[in-house]
Amino acid sequence: MSQIVVLDTNVLLHDPQAIFAYPKDEIVIPAIVLEEIDSKKRLADELGRNARSVSRLLDKIKEEGKLHSGIKLPNGSIIRVELNHRNFTQVQDLFGEITNDHRIIAVAMNYHVEQQALPEQERKQVVLVSKDVLMRIKADVLGLPAKDYISDPHLQADDRYNGYFTLHVHPSIIDEFYTYRYLMVHNLGLRHQLNPHEFVILKDELGTTKSALLKVNANATKLEPLFLSNDPVWGITARNAQQRMALELLMNDEIPLVTLTGKAGTGKTLLALAAGLLKVEDEHKYKKLLIARPVVPMGKDIGYLPGEKEEKLRPWMQPIYDNLEYLFDTKKSGDIDKILMGLGSIHVEALTYIRGRSIPGQFIIIDEAQNLTSHEIKTIVSRVGEGSKIVLVGDPEQIDHPYLDSMSNGLTYVVERFKQEGISGHIALEKGERSKLAQLAADLL
Incomplete structure (x- = not known):
């Protein structure tokens, strides 16, 4: 089911290509977001560069039609700049002063209310996407779905690559390594692919202290011993x-x-x-x-x-x-x-x-x-x-x-x-x- 995605300013300043990150969804950019981006375009840093990139992208997209009416992108999504939805009542009642952040939340909230009024089979989920934690918390208080923008949605904190892992094997495999000074990766029966220069700590699955430290070679086909001894490097020894x-x-x-x-x-x-x-x-x-x-x-x-x-x-x-x-x-x-x-x-x-x-x-x-x-x-x-x-x-x-x-x-x-x-x-x-x-x-x- 497609959804309505309301983008916060910080998402576009973080990654101008976020416009294309939601295929087949409806992308909404509140007018106040354009004002905030405009205020950053003269900066001589990364924010300024991204602000100018967003401006150029939108300028190119608008050649296909009117941004306030919605323009279909090559990935099947529709992008629009929202000029209306200026009703701040629900947000103002809860948070008082209307700031730029509250205006963006108000746009998303009003879309959410509109969708809830439709028959269930016609509704679209409205999601506010922001890198501002407090912005997402405020949206949650209002009952509005909100999430962080992650450029690689398949990467989670627990999945980060460490460069090494521990493998429990039969002691005969450790003995084989010490005898021949290498092990072929395909003989280990691993369920996951090894990366070049990844380290493997072999431990005895029977519980003895027998172990070995190995390194995957450059083409990830063989496990080899470390070429460096544990001698000091400029007076520093690995601890x-x-x-x-x-x-x-x-x-x-x-x-x-x-x-x-x-x-x-x-x-x-x-x-x-x-x-x-x-x-x-x-x-x-x-x-x-x-x-x-x-x-x-x-x-x-x-x-x-x-x-x-x-x-x-x-x-x-x-x-x-x-x-x-x-x-x-x-x-x-x-x-x-x-x-x-x-x-x-x-x-x-x-x-x-x-x-x-x-x-x-x-x-x-x-x-x-x-x-x-x-x-x-x-x-x-x-x-x-x-x-x-x-x-x-x-x-x-x-x-x-x-x-x-x-x-x-x-x-x-x-x-x-x-x-x-x-x-x-x-x-x-x-x-x-x-x-x-x-x-x-x-x-x-």
Whole structure:
């Protein structure tokens, strides 16, 4: 049964292609949504870009007819801009002041009331689609169905790819691996497909301590032993199985894209920096180590901070400097700046300053990548030049961007899109190693 889908402004600003995400349904865009989009079109950021994209899409669609009357799209849906439905009575009685959000809810609510008045066989369900949690809660209070917009509806939080899994097998299979140093995937009788560079922990199904840690090869046909021993990497030794898996991917020059996710204190950034330093300074595999992170303010943005560019950036980049100070074992404040200046091959930048560049022959670390949109991630990864390796690091559960969540952020997007590709690898780190207190804080707070 088709439905009437009322789109909130934040959905279109998050993904202009949301217009085409509901085939055979009726898509309603309240007039106030167009006003809000218009107010964003001059911004020089992702919101501005998306606002302009929505404007261009609607301008092209209107060539087929009148938007206020409804225009049929190629996927069978009908899109309309709603100019009427200005009755705010039900919403105003409950929430008082009429804001733009309340106007959008009112449009959806009035459609809902109209549909309820029709014979049951003629009714359509009215759904408000918004990325604003409070907006959905207000709609629920009114008895109006509301849901979040998810660009990939088949991806659920519990289905996120971890990069490894545990398999309980007969001890003879573990013995076979230790004898021949490999296992063929088709001999394991698995019900699901393995991904390239995925890790498998074999455990004895009979309950003994016999186990093995293996990695799927690039074409997902064979399980092989890890090529990296558990020796320190720039002074850092893996403290758990997932950290060892992460270092295996980071140190493998045949894997140009590595993604690491995990809660605070799991060692994501530290491991990436240690591997980058070893590859650049010791092995000279790459010419430079470039470390960048998006500047997503939790208060006043960078323009309000005093000083020149370097002084403005320092508070945002400080977590990276903290890790570098640990790796270089500096004793005094300011020592790390002298070290970096002396080396000349390590660059710490805000992500703003690397967009648009072509970056060959470098080990690139993008920290806090969960605060990037799918378009921004595409822009960055597509700029990686020949002979470079890029590492995307972040915690999908810790989003500071107003229009992203744990499922729609750029980091999750890359993990899911690249998990079956032989040039990428992913690990979700779970155990915190910063301190016992930090681990408890991440779990309990």
